[in-house]
Amino acid sequence: MKLLVAVKRVVDYNVKVRVKSDGTGVETANVKMSMNPFDEIGIEEAVRLKEAGTATEVIAISLGVQQCQETIRTALAMGADRGIHVLTDDVLEPLAVAKLMKAIVDKESPDMVILGKQAIDDDANQTGQMLAALLGWPQGTFASKLTANGDSLEVVREVDGGLETIKISLPAVITTDLRLNEPRYASLPNIMKAKKKPIDQMAPADLGVDVTPRLETVSVVEPEKREGGVKVETVAELIDKLQNEAKVI
Amino acid sequence: MAILVVAEHDNDTLKASTLCTIAAAKVLGGDINVLVAGENCGAAAEAAAKCEGVTKALHADGSHLAHQLAEDLAALIVSMAGDYSHILAPASTFGKNVMPRAAALLDVQQVSDITSIEDADTFIRPIYAGNAMAKVKSKDAIKVITVRQTAYDAVAEEGGSGTVEQIGAGEDVAGSEFVGQELSKSDRPELTSARVIISGGRGMQSGDNFPMLEEIADKLGAAVGASRAAVDAGFVPNDYQVGQTGKVVAPELYIAVGISGAIQHLAGMKDSKVIVAINKDEEAPIFQIADYGLVADLFKAVPELNEELGKIEVRK
Numbered sequence: 001m002k003l004l005v006a007v008k009r010v011v012d013y014n015v016k017v018r019v020k021s022d023g024t025g026v027e028t029a030n031v032k033m034s035m036n037p038f039d040e041i042g043i044e045e046a047v048r049l050k051e052a053g054t055a056t057e058v059i060a061i062s063l064g065v066q067q068c069q070e071t072i073r074t075a076l077a078m079g080a081d082r083g084i085h086v087l088t089d090d091v092l093e094p095l096a097v098a099k100l101m102k103a104i105v106d107k108e109s110p111d112m113v114i115l116g117k118q119a120i121d122d123d124a125n126q127t128g129q130m131l132a133a134l135l136g137w138p139q140g141t142f143a144s145k146l147t148a149n150g151d152s153l154e155v156v157r158e159v160d161g162g163l164e165t166i167k168i169s170l171p172a173v174i175t176t177d178l179r180l181n182e183p184r185y186a187s188l189p190n191i192m193k194a195k196k197k198p199i200d201q202m203a204p205a206d207l208g209v210d211v212t213p214r215l216e217t218v219s220v221v222e223p224e225k226r227e228g229g230v231k232v233e234t235v236a237e238l239i240d241k242l243q244n245e246a247k248v249i
Numbered sequence: 250m251a252i253l254v255v256a257e258h259d260n261d262t263l264k265a266s267t268l269c270t271i272a273a274a275k276v277l278g279g280d281i282n283v284l285v286a287g288e289n290c291g292a293a294a295e296a297a298a299k300c301e302g303v304t305k306a307l308h309a310d311g312s313h314l315a316h317q318l319a320e321d322l323a324a325l326i327v328s329m330a331g332d333y334s335h336i337l338a339p340a341s342t343f344g345k346n347v348m349p350r351a352a353a354l355l356d357v358q359q360v361s362d363i364t365s366i367e368d369a370d371t372f373i374r375p376i377y378a379g380n381a382m383a384k385v386k387s388k389d390a391i392k393v394i395t396v397r398q399t400a401y402d403a404v405a406e407e408g409g410s411g412t413v414e415q416i417g418a419g420e421d422v423a424g425s426e427f428v429g430q431e432l433s434k435s436d437r438p439e440l441t442s443a444r445v446i447i448s449g450g451r452g453m454q455s456g457d458n459f460p461m462l463e464e465i466a467d468k469l470g471a472a473v474g475a476s477r478a479a480v481d482a483g484f485v486p487n488d489y490q491v492g493q494t495g496k497v498v499a500p501e502l503y504i505a506v507g508i509s510g511a512i513q514h515l516a517g518m519k520d521s522k523v524i525v526a527i528n529k530d531e532e533a534p535i536f537q538i539a540d541y542g543l544v545a546d547l548f549k550a551v552p553e554l555n556e557e558l559g560k561i562e563v564r565k
Binding site: 127129167214222227230234239246248 | 318350550
């Protein structure tokens, strides 16, 4: 089984983002960037499937600026076999990413594509579902457990009310949720080995995809600030405040 | 202009998230049709037609729609899309699963998780876990949108005078089948619609300590939630999770116990009306947004809170 896994370069989850003063976006210059945490889970799952003998090849794909190569290298150090980088400085919306990935899927013919359920920058939660739609493949979103059975896949999904299990036929698109696995740290020897693994580079035009944005970002502003309140000394004081001041209990 | 709201329901009743999405549709103005697709879901369709502001409930019934799998439901939505300027669904796991699939089939860039509607094309949505708010204008002919439930007050479930129209159930798309579900059984309210929530974090130390919070929840008629750290540590299931990657909530009262206040948790609860934090670390970031902070060992404070609440008359 051949697996394609998408990895996005995002502002590290520990960084407190700052809105640019001109209101065009958030400050990303000189900010620590990392692989989107849900995509780490995707790579980990793919590598585990390979280690279990279910998968034969794991390809990591990233789309965006030149530095996305670093994100691909991280995936290679975790155990992916090779990388694909779609190089562009343009802003890519989820629909454009899904179209570009469809073009890659058409070339590579993987049996499964794994993506994170959402990227922690735009929080869109769309790309996997869109890719599945464009391919006409079934989707297993927000997966917390995957079991491959020949030409089908049992997927346990995290839904608002609990868990849902579905069975989907392969090829299919999977998006990862938090509890699917705990991603490994790449070891130093594997980081060194990753430097020798191949990364193919191409441009959106090579794939025949128009990536013109459909959304215009009018402005980006700070959210309304919430002011801290008071400290209370005792539980009794807390209850008194909740009953008589806030009147919520 | 006509608007289609895709209902989240359990075949009998509408979820509160649907009522909030209808409220967002009302802001847009125009005829509001509600798609109720399921199996034997006539009762839910009747309920939708009665909601304030709804002109018509579209009732699609078929065995393949019983669990509203994304493949089937997206195909049905796409087949109807030509009649509408806007297609809305709640930004719940239901809406998040199906709507991008429909959007891609329509060649539309979806606008996710909107919190405000500026005009028919322009919407505000949080990005970076709510640390920035983006105003975006859609150039697509049909707008496909998911709505943040906490940003809109539910419409009244009575008082509408909509009709119910039967429509075809659409194609049974091969490739995906429902196997089963394991829904959390609880007599407590759902997190996303609870008036009061009490949540535990890593400070709870173990899932065995969550019953302390449950006792208080039962006294207050509250739901129990958790931070991602508590879910990661395996204390409680993922459906407890409040935050950027879990549920977004805005109750009247949110009590955060042993939660430090990581950005990603605040993203899910900072719009709560009143926030209480109980944490032994007085430097914890949660205190910067809490209305009432109690610096204390939760293993002393929580039992005391439970005991004190037992002595007084509380509003549920």
